[in-house]
Amino acid sequence: MSWADLHARTDILHAVLDRAARDPFDPTLFDDLPGLDRLFGGPDGVLLALRHRWENHLVVKLEHALAQGKSVVDVHNELTAEQPALRAILDAYDTDRLYRSPRPRALAS
Structure with missing residues (x-):
């Protein structure tokens, strides 16, 4: 993967997270993102990368x-508060089904 591809992948992830911050259920969440299919193999690859x-x-x-003695629940809640768009998109889509057969391209983030 070239540096250009790495930056393009990062741009796609940020674009999806920006869109998810507005509405994680938006049917156009993955539309009009140049290189999405080539770099991630489609929306499922983006979801895998975000879950990763x-x-x-x-x-x-x-x-x-x-x-420090914090509970797992506390840590989960803390991360959810820090990254609400990421958590929202993972809650909106069933990424568990994707982990049964992950695509290596999607996980290369």
Whole structure:
């Protein structure tokens, strides 16, 4: 993957998150994003990349928080407050079904 592709992938993720901040159920959430199919294999690939991002952030926060005596629920709620658009899009779409057969291209974020 080139640097240009990496930046294009990041731009797509940010565009989707910006749209989800307004309405995570918007049927045009993934429309008109140049390179989405090539870089992610379609909307499902974007959802996988966003879920991967969420899980990475959650794991890091958990490692720090559990050492401080915080509960998993507290950490989850804290991350949800920090990244409401990301959580909203994951709540709006069934990403569990995607994890049964993830696409390597989608997870390369």
